[in-house]
Amino acid sequence: MWAVSIALIPAFVASVTFFGPRALAVLAVGVLSCVLTEAFIQAFMLKKPVSVSDGSAVVTGLLLAFNIPVSIPLWMVAVGGFVAIGIGKMAFGGIGNNPFNPALVGRAFMTTSFAAPMTNWRLPLVFDGSTGATPLGIIENAASTGMSAIQSELPGYFDMFIGNIGGSLGETSALAILLGGIFLIARGLIDWRTPVFFLGSLAAFTGIFWGIAPESYADPLFHVLAGGAMLGAWFMATDMTTSPMSRNGRIVFAVGAGLLTGVIRLFGAFPGGVSYAILIMNALVPAIDSHIRPKRFAQGALHEKA
Amino acid sequence: MSKTFPMGGIHPPDTKISAAAPITPLAIPAEVVIPLGQHIGAPAEAIVKAGDKVKAGQLIAETAGFISANIHSSVSGTVKKIDDVADPCGYSKKAVYITVEGDEWAEGIDRSSTLKKEITLDREAIVEKIKAGGIVGMGGASFPTNVKYMIPEGKTADTLVINGVECEPYLTADHRLMLEYADEMLVGVEILRVALGVEKAVIGIEENKPDAIKLLTEKSAEYAGITVESLHMQYPQGAEKQLIKACTGREVPSGKLPIEVGCAVNNVGTAYAVYQMVQKNQPLVERVVTVTGKQVSKPSNFLVRIGTSYAACIEAAGGLPEDTGKVISGGPMMGMAVADLSIPVAKGTSGILMLPKAESVRPEVEHCIRCGACVSVCPMGLEPYLLEKFARADKWDQAEQRAATDCMECGCCSYACPSGRPLLDYIRIAKGEINNRRRARASQ
Ligand code: SF4
Ligand code: SF4
Numbered sequence: 001m002w003a004v005s006i007a008l009i010p011a012f013v014a015s016v017t018f019f020g021p022r023a024l025a026v027l028a029v030g031v032l033s034c035v036l037t038e039a040f041i042q043a044f045m046l047k048k049p050v051s052v053s054d055g056s057a058v059v060t061g062l063l064l065a066f067n068i069p070v071s072i073p074l075w076m077v078a079v080g081g082f083v084a085i086g087i088g089k090m091a092f093g094g095i096g097n098n099p100f101n102p103a104l105v106g107r108a109f110m111t112t113s114f115a116a117p118m119t120n121w122r123l124p125l126v127f128d129g130s131t132g133a134t135p136l137g138i139i140e141n142a143a144s145t146g147m148s149a150i151q152s153e154l155p156g157y158f159d160m161f162i163g164n165i166g167g168s169l170g171e172t173s174a175l176a177i178l179l180g181g182i183f184l185i186a187r188g189l190i191d192w193r194t195p196v197f198f199l200g201s202l203a204a205f206t207g208i209f210w211g212i213a214p215e216s217y218a219d220p221l222f223h224v225l226a227g228g229a230m231l232g233a234w235f236m237a238t239d240m241t242t243s244p245m246s247r248n249g250r251i252v253f254a255v256g257a258g259l260l261t262g263v264i265r266l267f268g269a270f271p272g273g274v275s276y277a278i279l280i281m282n283a284l285v286p287a288i289d290s291h292i293r294p295k296r297f298a299q300g301a302l303h304e305k306a
Numbered sequence: 307m308s309k310t311f312p313m314g315g316i317h318p319p320d321t322k323i324s325a326a327a328p329i330t331p332l333a334i335p336a337e338v339v340i341p342l343g344q345h346i347g348a349p350a351e352a353i354v355k356a357g358d359k360v361k362a363g364q365l366i367a368e369t370a371g372f373i374s375a376n377i378h379s380s381v382s383g384t385v386k387k388i389d390d391v392a393d394p395c396g397y398s399k400k401a402v403y404i405t406v407e408g409d410e411w412a413e414g415i416d417r418s419s420t421l422k423k424e425i426t427l428d429r430e431a432i433v434e435k436i437k438a439g440g441i442v443g444m445g446g447a448s449f450p451t452n453v454k455y456m457i458p459e460g461k462t463a464d465t466l467v468i469n470g471v472e473c474e475p476y477l478t479a480d481h482r483l484m485l486e487y488a489d490e491m492l493v494g495v496e497i498l499r500v501a502l503g504v505e506k507a508v509i510g511i512e513e514n515k516p517d518a519i520k521l522l523t524e525k526s527a528e529y530a531g532i533t534v535e536s537l538h539m540q541y542p543q544g545a546e547k548q549l550i551k552a553c554t555g556r557e558v559p560s561g562k563l564p565i566e567v568g569c570a571v572n573n574v575g576t577a578y579a580v581y582q583m584v585q586k587n588q589p590l591v592e593r594v595v596t597v598t599g600k601q602v603s604k605p606s607n608f609l610v611r612i613g614t615s616y617a618a619c620i621e622a623a624g625g626l627p628e629d630t631g632k633v634i635s636g637g638p639m640m641g642m643a644v645a646d647l648s649i650p651v652a653k654g655t656s657g658i659l660m661l662p663k664a665e666s667v668r669p670e671v672e673h674c675i676r677c678g679a680c681v682s683v684c685p686m687g688l689e690p691y692l693l694e695k696f697a698r699a700d701k702w703d704q705a706e707q708r709a710a711t712d713c714m715e716c717g718c719c720s721y722a723c724p725s726g727r728p729l730l731d732y733i734r735i736a737k738g739e740i741n742n743r744r745r746a747r748a749s750q
């Protein structure tokens with residue numbers, strides 16, 4: 001799990017660069033609350049050896065902090081960390097047994113409990129850190145207003161790529177996420193198919209609507225770079241405990257998460273859909289695992305027999 | 307791109323530290339203990355009794371059933387008793403104890419090193435002779451070789467696959483045999499090709515043995531039917547189905563034998579033993595055994611008379627290192643830890659490996675973190691994590707439904723599991739249960 005933390009370093013650096021020293025405080029509280037919650041539950045409630053040194057709580061803490069805005073009160077971050085580990089992970093029996101991505105459980109709890117602070121987005125420091133909408137927030141009503149009316153408000157693709165836009169701490173810089181993701185693939189720690197099929201199906205889905213009505217819908221590249229798509233595809237959907245075991249199962253999972261993200265973004269009540277899309281697919285993992293099995297040796301012969 | 311099998315597999319460090327050690331005959335011990343069940347199938351029935359004089363190469367126990375193998379004395383001397391001895395798994399088996407006197411061979415056995423190339427026997431006679439010589443698969447499984455060459459009605463073979471892969475780390479017995487007895491081995495391959503009644507024989511060798519690939523490619527040029535296939539290194543390439551896939555591209559279906567796709571597979575050691583029996587009348591009474599380990603002072607490849615104790619082999623390789631935590635019969639992946647070093651070398655003993663203490667401790671078993679590593683390394687496309695779960699919960703039907711019996715016990719899953727879970731141990735239990743239940747169903 002420590003390798004995942006290493007892979008998150010570029011996104012860490014990007015978040016502090018773009019959102020300033022307060023980002024550091026949010027990250028620190030996120031990580032500490034997760035690690036302490038895990039240690040506390042293991043030591044005092046389960047009376048078991050403390051396993052925080054496996055690095056998994058650190059990853060949860062980082063990912064949780066990456067998924068929330070920089071302006072959030074720190075105590076809320078601590079509550080989110082407590083929920084992520086306490087309910088998202090330990091209540092299910094600890095590492096390996098949790099069906100949902102703990103960081104996303106924490107985030108979902110925070111979005112429903114602290115709705116306003118969780119959407120109080122700040123622009124990066126270069127824009128004086130003032131309150132501002134995220135790209136997805138800007139296009140939320142594009143279907144009625146038309147894309148051309150809001151075009152001037154949207155950031156350029158280059159800014160979206162490097163992360164010079166409003167949004168959650170760690171989700172804005174596609175470049176930083178990509179660096180970490182490539183590291184994980186090179187180390188053989190994640191299956192490249194997950195991010196590729198996730199983003200690919202999101203692009204395909206949004207691309208169809210854009211192709212039909214470009215004046216009402218943003219283009220697929222925008223959707224891939226905006227919001228939590230990159231962070232979700234590379235770091236949340238690839239979480240091994242909460243994704244399927246077989247290669248084909250992971251493809252189904254990734255495509256499902258990509259499509260759901262598209263559906264929520266275009267038709268849902270709120271602009272961001274990645275975390276709910278992944279949570280829904282998390283819930284389907286047992287079904288995917290029982291129906292989609294790995295390819296057997298001499299699979300062809302099995303079919304002949306049947 | 308050299309060939310290999312397409313799915314699963316691992317790359318353990320190959321640690322072939324005895325690769326340069328030439329095959330040397332091990333001194334004949336004062337006593338040998340020859341088990342009657344050294345093969346898969348029914349143990350042979352002893353035809354000697356205490357006090358009988360025997361010569362090396364003399365038949366001392368006969369096949370007892372269709373799948374069984376003859377046993378010959380590996381030494382000359384007097385039968386001391388017929389009594390129990392432990393096998394590498396610790397089970398008691400009957401064995402013939404012989405006190406060694408001199409080294410006299412039974413009549414008709416040609417112990418000279420003259421190469422005899424010309425094959426005079428026909429198919430049936432060869433298979434009969436292989437059976438008489440008590441020859442079994444020498445790669446470890448010890449399946450009676452003659453049985454493989456009795457092709458079931460309705461099936462035809464077209465390719466003989468010879469296993470020179472030796473994909474287990476540490477082991478070098480086959481490698482040395484290919485280098486030092488290439489001519490004899492090739493004649494053995496030719497004999498097996500005739501016995502199978504096919505035109506083509508492919509010898510598969512992994513790339514970590516370039517010298518053997520080169521030598522056998524050169525030498526096999528004079529045999530029209532034999533080719534050498536250089537294979538990309540990957541464990542478990544020596545497994546029958548994986549080797550056939552790598553060498554011929556064919557896939558043996560679940561629950562079927564190689565003959566289903568027109569193949570038979572034998573190991574290079576078996577080919578050599580076949581040469582010895584068919585050309586020189588020498589039954590299977592000795593074999594090459596790799597005796598090795600990181601702290602062993604003289605990692606060696608010995609030509610050992612069957613029935614010699616493990617302890618004698620270890621002594622000859624410089625003795626048991628002080629730091630030894632485990633002694634393994636076979637290689638580190640598929641071998642068995644042995645508790646008692648007085649047990650005898652059998653026909654299937656490919657190596658004796660001494661692992662230092664640090665490498666012998668089992669890691670602490672942690673929770674399954676659902677990383678999927680076991681699934682992606684399984685060469686058979688199984689779900690080891692799930693089979694383990696079913697086995698722990700006695701859910702034999704589910705384990706059967708998820709094809710537990712396809713598992714060939716390569717151990718890749720346990721090797722790859724970051725949580726140190728003993729996956730294969732549980733899958734073995736599941737396989738045993740499923741097979742018992744199938745037998746019970748069949749006998750109803
Ligand atoms: S399940 Fe069996 S065949 Fe598959 S990796 Fe494990 S031991 Fe090998
Ligand atoms: S390799 Fe081990 S930890 Fe990973 S899925 Fe398999 S059993 Fe679980």
